[in-house]
Amino acid sequence: MKKRIIGLDILRDIGVIFIFFYHFFVEYIVTAQGTDGAMYGYNYFFNILARPASLFLFVISGYALMYNHEDELPLGKYYLRRFKGLFIPFYVAYTIMFVVCFLVDNQVVGHDLPISRFIFTILGVDGVAQLIKADFYLIGEWFMSCIVVCYALFPLLAKLLNKFKFITLGVLLVWYVIALLIYNPFPFTQLMNPLFIIVYFYLGMLLQVQLGDEKINSKLRIVCAILSALIFIYFCLIGFVPSFEWMKLTQEQNELIYFAISMTMLVALRDVEISSEKSVYTIITYISGISWYVILLHHRIMILFYSHLSVEAYNHREIFALLLACIFITWSASILVRNLSSRVKKIFK
Numbered sequence: 001m002k003k004r005i006i007g008l009d010i011l012r013d014i015g016v017i018f019i020f021f022y023h024f025f026v027e028y029i030v031t032a033q034g035t036d037g038a039m040y041g042y043n044y045f046f047n048i049l050a051r052p053a054s055l056f057l058f059v060i061s062g063y064a065l066m067y068n069h070e071d072e073l074p075l076g077k078y079y080l081r082r083f084k085g086l087f088i089p090f091y092v093a094y095t096i097m098f099v100v101c102f103l104v105d106n107q108v109v110g111h112d113l114p115i116s117r118f119i120f121t122i123l124g125v126d127g128v129a130q131l132i133k134a135d136f137y138l139i140g141e142w143f144m145s146c147i148v149v150c151y152a153l154f155p156l157l158a159k160l161l162n163k164f165k166f167i168t169l170g171v172l173l174v175w176y177v178i179a180l181l182i183y184n185p186f187p188f189t190q191l192m193n194p195l196f197i198i199v200y201f202y203l204g205m206l207l208q209v210q211l212g213d214e215k216i217n218s219k220l221r222i223v224c225a226i227l228s229a230l231i232f233i234y235f236c237l238i239g240f241v242p243s244f245e246w247m248k249l250t251q252e253q254n255e256l257i258y259f260a261i262s263m264t265m266l267v268a269l270r271d272v273e274i275s276s277e278k279s280v281y282t283i284i285t286y287i288s289g290i291s292w293y294v295i296l297l298h299h300r301i302m303i304l305f306y307s308h309l310s311v312e313a314y315n316h317r318e319i320f321a322l323l324l325a326c327i328f329i330t331w332s333a334s335i336l337v338r339n340l341s342s343r344v345k346k347i348f349k
Contacts (some may be wrong), residue, residue, distance in 0.1 A: 001067060006281065007270040008060050008323050009288035014265075015053030020330070022050035023299045024323055031306040038316065041240070048235040051191075051255075054143060055200050056262035060235065061147060061265075062154075062204025071158035082151045084348055089341045090124055090140060091297040096140050102135070104304055124148040129190040130304035139300050142192035147195035150201040157202055165206060172199045180252050189253060203243040207266070224264035224338035231261045293341075303328050 025043035028034040065071070069302040070078055102108050110117070112335060120126040126137040128145035160168040176199045184190045235255075237244040249257070276282045314322070 004069070004285070005270060006274050006284060007272040008064065009284050010269050011056055011060055011265060012291050013082070013284055014049065015057045016287065016294050018046050018049040018053045018328075020047040020294065020298050024326060027302045027306045028102055028143065028311065028319070031303055032309070032311045034311055034314075036314075036319070039319070043240045045236070048232060048239070049261075052258045052262045052265070055258055056266055057143075058146065058150065058197055058200040058268060059204035059207070059262060061150065062157075063202040063205075063208045064204075064207040065154055066161075066261045067157070071155070071162075075155060078155060080348065084345045086147065086151060087124060088344050089174065089293060089337055090144060090296060092340045093139055093337045094332075096333065097297065097300050101138065101300070101304065104308065105129065105142050110134070118322065122223065125194075128188070128192060129195065137294050139301060146192070146194040146197040150198055153198065154185060154201075154205075157198075157205060161202070161205055162210060165300065168202070169206060174201070176316075180255060186217075191251075200259070203263075205335055211270075216267055220228045221268050222270065225268040228264045228268055231257060231264070246285050289338060290334045290338060293332075293337045294330055296335050298330045298339065302326055 022043065025046060028036075028039050029043060035307050070081070073081070100108060100222070113134060113136065117129075117133070120129040121136045121138075124140070125142045125145040126135045126149055129135050130137040130144070157168070176196065179185075179190045179193070179196050184193075186195075187195055190196045190333050227244070234247070275285070305326060311319070311322070
């Protein structure tokens with residue numbers, strides 16, 4: 001049995017926590033139309049790592065597949081594993097939230113749309129498809145769509161990695177630069193495009209092959225930790241200190257910095273060692289274990305709260321109480337989806 005890389009669990013936990021809190025505060029602004037200035041500050045703070053978190057979750061996914069030798073599996077077995085791990089939780093979570101949204105909103109999602117568009121939900125790509133045309137999107141967002149495409153293309157990418165790893169890297173990086181800085185040929189942002197995100201996924205695969213099981217040089221890890229901290233401080237300064245606003249960059253330029261911090265954090269944290277007997281190890285692995293269910297569910301739960309509660313008069317204590325409610329309900333729903341998914345998965349053994 002392969003040794004668990006606790007550093008990747010730590011990264012996954014950081015990712016899901018920052019994404020969760022970012023969505024809580026951004027929906028206060030977008031859905032609830034809240035005006036409390038402090039919430040805007042919290043939103044900006046958690047947004048600093050929300051995008052890098054998304055990126056290193058894709059890097060981790062590619063890394064983990066190669067680490068677990070998924071490229072050596074027969075295609076049928078590989079896709080069955082991905083279906084059980086990705087789609088069954090998605091279908092279970094979607095069904096639950098579909099019913100909940102009907103009971104709360106008194107109408108089903110996509111009630112006036114052609115039923116043919118439900119195919120995007122069945123395929124798990126409705127989060128990106130809805131950026132072009134309305135569909136039955138409910139949970140998972142663009143992240144689900146991108147990871148579906150990455151997993152679908154993994155066997156091909158693994159073959160290219162085995163035979164032409166640096167040529168493939170070069171081609172992908174050229175595409176990355178063109179799509180990000182020169183021309184985006186798609187009718188929606190490249191930052192949510194699976195064919196753009198796949199570059200991060202492939203980098204994770206390549207990193208695992210190049211690094212193998214060898215420990216990363218401790219001095220390099222320290223340098224990467226310092227760089228990560230400096231990038232975080234940079235975003236804090238330009239967001240909270242008016243005299244540093246002149247240092248703000250464009251969204252595309254920021255993406256390059258997010259790319260950098262996602263890689264430096266991976267290098268800095270991959271080889272962290274924590275005894276499995278310590279309680280912090282249990283907490284880290286527990287959060288990591290339910291992270292996929294949290295990612296699927298949390299945003300829709302928050303939107304339901306904010307779209308039906310009048311939060312304009314909420315003080316900070318009441319907003320904190322709402323945050324606790326979102327945490328508790330998301331956690332409870334995640335446990336429910338995990339348990340139901342486990343039962344369904346047994347059918348496919």
